[in-house]
Amino acid sequence: MSSPETFIFSDFHYDPQARLLKLSYGFDDGSEFVEEIRFEGAKADLTREEQQVLDSLFRQFHLAAGISYYKAWCPARMEVRTGPLSQPEADFFKKFYLMGLGEFAVENNLDLRERINFPVTADKAPVAANLKLPEMNAVPVGGGKDSIVSIEALRHGGRPQRLLAVNPGRPILEVMERSDIPDPILMRRKLDSRLFDLNDKGAMNGHVPITGILSFVMAAGSILYGYDHIVMSNEQSANEGNMIWNGLEINHQYSKSLEFERDFTSYLQTHIIKGLTYFSLLRPLSETGIACLFSRSSQYFDVFKSCNRNFHIDEGVRQYGWCCDCPKCRFVYLALAPFIGKEKLVEIFGRNMLDDAPQEAGFRELTGLQGHKPFECVGEIAECRLIIKSLSLQPDWQQSRLVPKLAAEIDEPGLEAKALEKEALRMSPNHQLPPAYKELLDDFTGA
Structure with a gap:
């Protein structure tokens, strides 16, 4: 199967009455793709200024979402038919594609630095609109512990919020329902099935920066639903990469990192819309800190889920629950172990993963005792080592076979x-929280 030489950003179209956005792409071999996003319950009547800003946001989202189709062949030429591209726009998206496809490049043994070429055809960059948005916090919900902590922190601080989800499955819907916060924002994204046909025929596949892609969707939602703050739930642990490859730091969580958060915020407020604020409320915290805070919200214990099998892109193969045999399950189990206790944790997961010999290799990767940090949304190696060593001091965990075995190989002391x-709960100063939200987080954690 011959590889095409050019990737084409063909067109995008939004129907406000149907609340449906269509994004069109193609390759120069004649392949065509149409992705759809449905904004359920979005307002249909837009002012002229709102429509202009929305068009700008959709144009940027069109460029971001194209990464899912571009990666099938990663040709060295790109053609943008939705209007001229300025140097700042080309620079932003080159970095987004290069860093966001880092793990994909490793898995497919590619050097993408010379392949990603957004054409610069405009002399001037777009200037951000100064559009006033309603005061509201939109909180993206993923079904796991992190967004739950954000929800409860905002509730504790008396801040108005609406929960938001793209393609919500059972865990997300159950968390939303358990939160007792009304009127959630639901969006439905449908990739073109012809992309999966290409994969079956030999086209490349792999990880994409999904959080970054959806950040553009959520930015568009600020116009369609009315909110001025997008409150993410990414922690400082997301800043740590997995490995160095071809001179680049490869980070599975690149689009959850502070680096992306800063880039995206600057790009948004310089070139698209000034009145929209995007930040992660939990950035000052480690995964361990978030686990500690989550342990105080026992009302969610039976509904939260982080295992990726709950969120598989193919709904037909999704599995509800905890598989107890993947990096996500291992890490969440480990992070919660010191704060929830063995009996309750075994009840949640269905087994004691730290007493399960076949899990040893996976826990060794988490603690840096072999291999590299897993390509997953897991915590830092240092915090995993500290947890294991600290568990070895807790009578409740000392009899779990992997705890004393791994702790014996870790030199650092436990606590x-x-x-x-x-x-x-010690907070990092490396964040971009607005001062009022930092005060809110301090109050919630008891800092």
């Missing part, structure tokens, strides 16, 4: 329960 909680 007693109270000291571990204090360390977990």
Whole structure:
């Protein structure tokens, strides 16, 4: 099967009455793709200024979402038919594609630095509109512990919020229902099935920066649903890469990192819309700190899920629950172990993963005792080592076979329960929270 030489950003069209956005792409071999996004319950009557800003946001989203189709062949030429592209726009999206496809490049043994070429055809970059948006916090919900902590922190601080999800499955809907916050924002994204046909015929496939892609969708939602803050739930642990490859740091969580958050915020407020604020409320915290805070919200214990099998792109193969045999399950189990206790944690997961010999290799990767940090949304190696060492001091966990075995190979000291909680909730100054939200987080954590 011969590879095409050019990827084409063909067109996009939004029907406000149907609340449906269509994004069109293609390759120069005649292949065509149409992706659809449906904005359920979005307002249909837009002012002229709102429509102009929305068109600008959709144009940027069109460029971002194209990464899912571009990766099938990764040709060295790109053609943008939706209007001239300025140098700042080309620079932003080159970095987004290069870093967002880092893991994909490793898995497919590609050097993308010379392949990603957004054509610069405009002399001037677009200038952000100064559009006033309603005061509201939109909180993207993923079904796991992190967004739950954000929900409860905003509730504690008395901040108005609407929960938001793209393609919500059972865990997300159950978390939303359990939160008792009304009127969620639901969006439905449907990739073109012809992309999967290409994959079956030998086209490349792999990880894409999904959080970054959906950040553009959520930015468009600010016009369609009315909110001025997008409150993400990404932690400082997302800043840590997995490995160095071809001179680049490869980070599975690149589009959850502070680096992307800053790039996206600057790009948004310089070239698209000034009145929209995007930040992660949990950025000052580690995964361990978030696990500590989540342990105080027992009302969610039976509905939260982080295992990726709950969120598979093919709904037909999704599995509800915890598989207890993947990096996500291992890490969440480990992070919660010091704060929830063994009996309750076994009840949640269905087994004691730290007493399960076949899990040893996976826990070794999490703690840096072999291989590299898994290509997954997991915490830092240092915090995993600290947790294992600290669990070895807790009578409740000392009899779980993997705890003493791995702890014996870790030189750093562990911490007693109270000291571990204090360390977990120690905040990093490396964030971009608005001052009022930092005060809110401090109050919620008891800092």
